[in-house]
Amino acid sequence: MDVGIVSYGAYVPRYRIKPEEIGRIWGVDGKAMGKGLMIYQKSVPSPDEDVVTIATEAARDMMARVPDVNPEDIGAVYVGSESHPYAVKPTATIVAESIDATPAMTAADMEFACKAGTAGIQACMGLVGSEMVEYGVAIGADTSQGAPGDALEYSASAGGAAYLIGTKNIIAKINKTLSFTTDTPDFWRREGQPYPLHGGRFTGEPAYFRHITSAAKMMMEAMETKPEDYTYAVFHQPNGKFPTRVAKQLGFTPEQIEYGLLTPNIGNTYSGAVPLGLANVLDHAKPGDRIFVTSYGSGAGSDAFDITVTNEIENYKRENAPTIERVLENPVYLDYGTYAKYKGKILMSE
Amino acid sequence: MRDVAIIGVGATKFGELWNKSFRSLGIEAGMKAIEDANLSGDEIDGLFIGNMSAGRFINQQHVDALIADYSGMVTNHIPATRVEAGGASGGVAFREAVMAVASGIHNTVMVGGAEKMTDLDDASINSVMDATADAEWEAGMGITLASNYAMIARRMIHDHIATREEIAAVSVNSHFHGALNPGAQFRKAVPIETVLKSGAVATPLGMFDCAPISDGAAAIILCPLEEAKKHTDSYVKVSAVAQASDTLALFQRDCITEFKATQAAAARAYEMAGITARDINVAEIHDDYTVAGIMAMQDLGIYKTGEAGKAFLNEETHFDAGNVAVNTSGGLKARGYPIGAAGVAQIVELTEQLRNSAEVRQVKDAKYGLAQSAGGNGSAVTVSILEVI
Amino acid sequence: MASVAKEWREIPGRYNLQGTKCENCGKIYFPSRSFCPKCRRDSIGKMTPVKLDRKGFVYTFSVVHEAPDCNNRQKPYAVVMVKTSDDILLSGQLVDVEPENIEIGMPVRAVLRKLDADGPAGIIHYGFKFVPDY
Numbered sequence: 059m060d061v062g063i064v065s066y067g068a069y070v071p072r073y074r075i076k077p078e079e080i081g082r083i084w085g086v087d088g089k090a091m092g093k094g095l096m097i098y099q100k101s102v103p104s105p106d107e108d109v110v111t112i113a114t115e116a117a118r119d120m121m122a123r124v125p126d127v128n129p130e131d132i133g134a135v136y137v138g139s140e141s142h143p144y145a146v147k148p149t150a151t152i153v154a155e156s157i158d159a160t161p162a163m164t165a166a167d168m169e170f171a172c173k174a175g176t177a178g179i180q181a182c183m184g185l186v187g188s189e190m191v192e193y194g195v196a197i198g199a200d201t202s203q204g205a206p207g208d209a210l211e212y213s214a215s216a217g218g219a220a221y222l223i224g225t226k227n228i229i230a231k232i233n234k235t236l237s238f239t240t241d242t243p244d245f246w247r248r249e250g251q252p253y254p255l256h257g258g259r260f261t262g263e264p265a266y267f268r269h270i271t272s273a274a275k276m277m278m279e280a281m282e283t284k285p286e287d288y289t290y291a292v293f294h295q296p297n298g299k300f301p302t303r304v305a306k307q308l309g310f311t312p313e314q315i316e317y318g319l320l321t322p323n324i325g326n327t328y329s330g331a332v333p334l335g336l337a338n339v340l341d342h343a344k345p346g347d348r349i350f351v352t353s354y355g356s357g358a359g360s361d362a363f364d365i366t367v368t369n370e371i372e373n374y375k376r377e378n379a380p381t382i383e384r385v386l387e388n389p390v391y392l393d394y395g396t397y398a399k400y401k402g403k404i405l406m407s408e
Numbered sequence: 409m410r411d412v413a414i415i416g417v418g419a420t421k422f423g424e425l426w427n428k429s430f431r432s433l434g435i436e437a438g439m440k441a442i443e444d445a446n447l448s449g450d451e452i453d454g455l456f457i458g459n460m461s462a463g464r465f466i467n468q469q470h471v472d473a474l475i476a477d478y479s480g481m482v483t484n485h486i487p488a489t490r491v492e493a494g495g496a497s498g499g500v501a502f503r504e505a506v507m508a509v510a511s512g513i514h515n516t517v518m519v520g521g522a523e524k525m526t527d528l529d530d531a532s533i534n535s536v537m538d539a540t541a542d543a544e545w546e547a548g549m550g551i552t553l554a555s556n557y558a559m560i561a562r563r564m565i566h567d568h569i570a571t572r573e574e575i576a577a578v579s580v581n582s583h584f585h586g587a588l589n590p591g592a593q594f595r596k597a598v599p600i601e602t603v604l605k606s607g608a609v610a611t612p613l614g615m616f617d618c619a620p621i622s623d624g625a626a627a628i629i630l631c632p633l634e635e636a637k638k639h640t641d642s643y644v645k646v647s648a649v650a651q652a653s654d655t656l657a658l659f660q661r662d663c664i665t666e667f668k669a670t671q672a673a674a675a676r677a678y679e680m681a682g683i684t685a686r687d688i689n690v691a692e693i694h695d696d697y698t699v700a701g702i703m704a705m706q707d708l709g710i711y712k713t714g715e716a717g718k719a720f721l722n723e724e725t726h727f728d729a730g731n732v733a734v735n736t737s738g739g740l741k742a743r744g745y746p747i748g749a750a751g752v753a754q755i756v757e758l759t760e761q762l763r764n765s766a767e768v769r770q771v772k773d774a775k776y777g778l779a780q781s782a783g784g785n786g787s788a789v790t791v792s793i794l795e796v797i
Numbered sequence: 798m799a800s801v802a803k804e805w806r807e808i809p810g811r812y813n814l815q816g817t818k819c820e821n822c823g824k825i826y827f828p829s830r831s832f833c834p835k836c837r838r839d840s841i842g843k844m845t846p847v848k849l850d851r852k853g854f855v856y857t858f859s860v861v862h863e864a865p866d867c868n869n870r871q872k873p874y875a876v877v878m879v880k881t882s883d884d885i886l887l888s889g890q891l892v893d894v895e896p897e898n899i900e901i902g903m904p905v906r907a908v909l910r911k912l913d914a915d916g917p918a919g920i921i922h923y924g925f926k927f928v929p930d931y
Contacts (some may be wrong), residue, residue: 072893104892105870106910110923114909143921152923156812156909390895399870406869531866538865544807545828549912549924550861550868550890555876558859559888566857566901608873611860611896659878659888660826664857 061187062228062368063221064127067119068337068382069112069199070217070324073102074389075397077212083394084207091212096298100215100325102392103201105400107216108143112330113199114156116220119379120195121157124222132159132222133191136181137167138174138198138329139218140247140254153197163191171245172294173355174198175219175329180235180361182223193224200328205253206403213297215325219333229371230340230349233364234281238273245356256356262300265358270294270304273360274352281364285309289347292318292335294354296326310350317342318351323386334382336365341381343367409510411633412646414794416445417756422624422744423593430466430524431478437625437749438479438520445629446639447516452629454514455481455488458501458521459748464536466527475520494540495696496651497521498751499781499790502628503649506792509630516635521752522625533621537747540784542657554618556658556785557697558610564665565612570702572612574717576603578701579616579742581725582735586742588727588769593622593744603698617698622744626753633797642763647683647776648793650676658785667786670707677778677791678709685709688732688793689774690761692754694782695739704780705734708791733771736761751781755792762796801920811924814849814907816885825849827887851907852930853881860896867913875899879907879927890926898929906930 076099081088092098103112121129135154142149150165168174168181175198182194199218204210223232244265247254257265270293278284285291291314293301298321305315318335320327327334332353339349344367351363398404418440420433428436434457442449457475462468475481476488491501498521508514525533534554538547541556564570580600586592598616606614636643652672655661661668678684685708693708695701705716710732719725725734737743737757740750758777760766777794809815809829816827820843821836827849833840856878864872875891877899891905905927912924 104910106892106912106926108911108921110921111909111911118908152812155808158813402870534863535865545810546888547865548922549888550865550874550926551876551888552861552863552865554863555859555861556888558861559857559876559878562859562901563857608860608862610862610876613859657888659886661886664878 059187059225060228060231061183061223061225062231064193064224064226064228065120065124065222066219066337066340067116067123067379068219068334068385069115069119070101070334070385071103071107071112072388072390073104073392073400074099075102075392075394079394080212088212094299095213096302096322097213097325098322100213101217101327102397102400103216108201109137109139109141109199109218110143110149110152112201112216112218113137113149113153113197113220116199116218117153117157117195117197120220120222122378123375125375125378127193127222129158130162131192132195133163134182134185134194135159135163135165136178136194136196138170138178138196139167139200140169140171140174140328141201141203142167159195170359171356172296172328172331173353173359173361175333176353176361176363179221179223183232183235186223186225193222196221196223198329198333200330202326202328203253208253210254210256213326215327217324217327217334218330219337221333227370228368229374230365230367233366234277235361235363236273236276236280237359237361238269238276239359240269242358244358261356265356266296266300266354267304269358269360270352270354271308273362274308277362277364283364285314287348288314288350290318290339291315291350292332292339293352295319295321295331295335298322320382338382341376341383343371345369345371410512412506412509412630413633413636413643414628414646414755414759415631415636415639415643416441416447416629417627417759418444419591419626419753419756420624421591422622422746424526425623426526428623430462430468430471430522431474433524433623433625434475434520434522435478437522437627438518441518441627441629447629449480450484451516452481452518453486454505454508454517455486456501456505456517456519457488457490458498458519458752459490460492460494460497460523461536461747462524466524493788494783495694495747496751496781496783496788496790497748498753499779499792500651500751500788502752502755502792503651503790505630506646506649509632516629516631519628519630519752520625521749523746523748524623525621525746526623530621546657552610553784554613554697555610557699558613560664561612561699564699564702567665569665569714570717572604573600574721575698575702576600576617577717577720578695578698579603581720582695582739582741584726585736585769586738589738589743592738592742593620594738594742613697613699619696619740619745622746624744624746624749626749626756628752628755642765644759644762645795645797646792647795648677648680649790650680651788651790652676654787656784656787665703667703667707667782667789669786669789670704670780670782670791673789673791674708677793681793681795683776683793687776688778690733690736690758690771690777692735692737692757692779693739694750694780695735695741696745698741700782708778708780727769727771736766736769736771751779751790754779754781755794758794762794804920804922809846812909814851814925815846816849817844818847819843820845825883825885827885849885850882853879853905855891855899855901855903855905856880856886857901858891858899877905877927879905891928892926893928904930
């Protein structure tokens with residue numbers, strides 16, 4: 059039985075801040091920093107947005123594109139994020155209620171740093187493939203926090219994408235998924251702490267690069283494929299530099315990763331990053347296109363996916379919701395003061 | 409049913425009365441009214457209090473008992489009743505009292521209206537005001553009472569019912585009269601530019617389109633008309649007390665640029681008094697927001713739709729203009745808006761006008777006076793008519 | 798802290814614009830009503846849940862400068878009365894728009910946003926707000 063993507067939806071808040079504006083406050087050459095990271099601006103959520111609202115917007119767009127799918131046939135909703143608004147109380151139930159999928163279903167919030175969204179896709183594939191549920195919804199969304207002045211503040215942004223996983227009318231078949239997972243503490247946030255910490259340069263070679271390349275190689279070995287067999291590739295993108303370099307190391311061309319690389323324009327959306335990159339690829343995909351996807355979550359692990367776009371995408375009502383290019387149109391740029399206010403970094407009286 | 413007369417009135421000054429408590433305000437107004445009616449106090453057999461939200465403003469529920477106690481009425485154990493209907497609390501209390509006397513159940517009744525607002529911080533005061541709209545589906549969604557009136561004003565301008573200047577002129581009229589009323593909170597006339605340029609509250613309305621936060625109280629003594637002469641020579645007849653309701657939420661109405669409750673209450677009041685809108689000489693209307701003043705004059709049938717704003721702008725509403733004099737007290741805008749007191753204070757002003765004791769703002773030869781009191785966004789409206797007899 | 802039940806029981810209306818339709822006269826009410834004010838007893842048992850169209854047009858609006866505390870970080874903010882595509886009028890906030898770009902008649906759609914929260918530790922209130930629908 060083929061398992062794959064039945065629909066998808068994506069959302070990025072409209073506000074942006076540039077690294078030079080952040081650097082202006084902290085006495086850092088933000089422009090050079092942005093150039094080094096290949097991040098030219100990042101998205102900022104409005105004060106009334108969080109992972110619940112971002113996930114809901116993405117999920118509603120996802121449902122709008124498949125008007126024939128009865129939301130009551132959704133048997134599972136998983137929301138992956140490292141910035142769930144509640145430490146205890148699921149995001150997924152709110153999203154499920156907002157798309158009328160409740161109550162005959164299971165739901166849970168997932169957390170695996172930046173790969174919680176793709177972990178949700180894998181969980182849904184298992185449930186759908188085993189016929190435990192008809193459809194599963196997997197969402198990756200974040201409103202990630204970077205400590206003021208920390209390197210993460212230049213990249214941590216907000217956005218998310220939702221995937222409807224099923225077996226009928228799939229627009230993209232997931233040929234295979236596999237993961238590479240070890241205990242590698244490159245980035246973490248302790249319970250009750252407002253900002254994550256990271257291991258600096260340790261987040262690179264032994265963490266991001268080792269896990270992505272290992273998972274990617276395992277996938278190509280299992281599928282007996284080479285980079286040139288894929289139309290598009292999407293890699294986790296904490297900045298623009300890492301995915302560009304890892305793609306090159308694995309033998310993918312800049313053209314293959316172009317659509318899947320949104321971070322230079324919107325920053326690192328954490329759990330939303332790979333789901334958003336894949337959504338932008340699907341916005342452009344045609345039947346027969348093959349997509350290589352590898353996420354990365356600190357702590358650490360990578361999920362790889364081998365995907366083939368089906369003929370069904372021709373009948374798919376993509377136009378019922380805005381494409382990512384449309385979502386990203388007309389951004390509003392913030393100064394650091396407004397950004398700090400929006401992100402709740404200014405102490406206010408209760 | 410018997411005819412009812414007003415035999416005494418009294419009011420405190422309205423304003424930020426930092427050294428006065430709720431109970432001291434209520435007593436001051438009541439004492440003035442009792443004195444004005446030449447009573448000892450023992451004649452009073454019933455007490456009605458219009459109060460919107462002592463529970464939230466001063467954390468005191470049960471203000472009926474409080475006022476009965478501190479006014480000394482408790483020694484005779486007379487019934488005391490607190491009435492709440494948002495901004496129309498005072499208007500409704502007056503109507504309840506008139507009905508009590510008219511029915512014969514009560515004979516001599518005091519109606520009080522009081523509010524002590526300034527013991528609370530501004531943000532909390534606003535949230536109390538917003539709760540007079542639909543708490544779940546307006547206030548809970550971020551809609552403030554001011555913004556609802558602002559949305560009415562926006563639509564009114566869009567539909568060419570009134571211009572921004574005409575709406576602002578309601579405030580100018582109230583301030584013009586407030587300057588002539590020693591009891592008013594604001595005793596200064598303002599030019600229209602001041603209103604138009606005042607800081608935005610909810611666009612297009614600014615600070616000078618909104619009635620202030622005030623402390624104050626007002627009181628009235630009622631008795632059967634046939635007994636009025638026993639107490640005083642200067643009494644007026646209550647010719648009509650009408651009341652009407654509408655949806656709590658503004659958005660549930662077919663039309664937002666008129667208050668059907670005002671129209672319905674006015675129709676009932678005119679019928680009860682046996683007169684028409686054209687007989688009215690002086691009107692006290694609920695201008696908690698300027699735009700409400702335009703609506704009131706049109707919904708009362710005193711002006712046609714599209715005409716009320718011009719009347720305000722052309723100063724036809726002044727006490728000495730020879731037309732219907734509007735808000736000679738200064739209205740809610742300039743006299744002040746201690747919520748529960750407002751509807752009662754309107755009756756106090758009309759009584760002063762009809763018995764020729766309004767001094768420098770006296771309307772000449774006034775026979776009929778009308779008061780319109782509104783709660784929330786016109787969800788409860790009373791229209792009362794007083795008559796010189 | 799406010800009761801959580803007060804927010805919880807309004808979820809269908811707050812999240813998904815669920816109102817009621819009188820099957821006797823066909824009129825739709827938002828928020829939900831247990832009977833039709835026009836049909837009264839004829840409507841009893843005939844009020845069915847119905848979801849409003851999330852798209853509509855601005856009927857009137859205001860930009861709120863004196864804002865309640867819950868919107869401290871977003872003031873001034875816009876409020877609108879929206880006529881939905883099924884011709885129902887309802888009120889809410891209009892976000893993701895510059896006040897000078899709001900006009901009567903502009904198309905909007907309802908999205909889910911945070912309305913308020915019971916302080917930093919209490920429950921978060923989610924509900925509909927409107928955004929421009931370009």
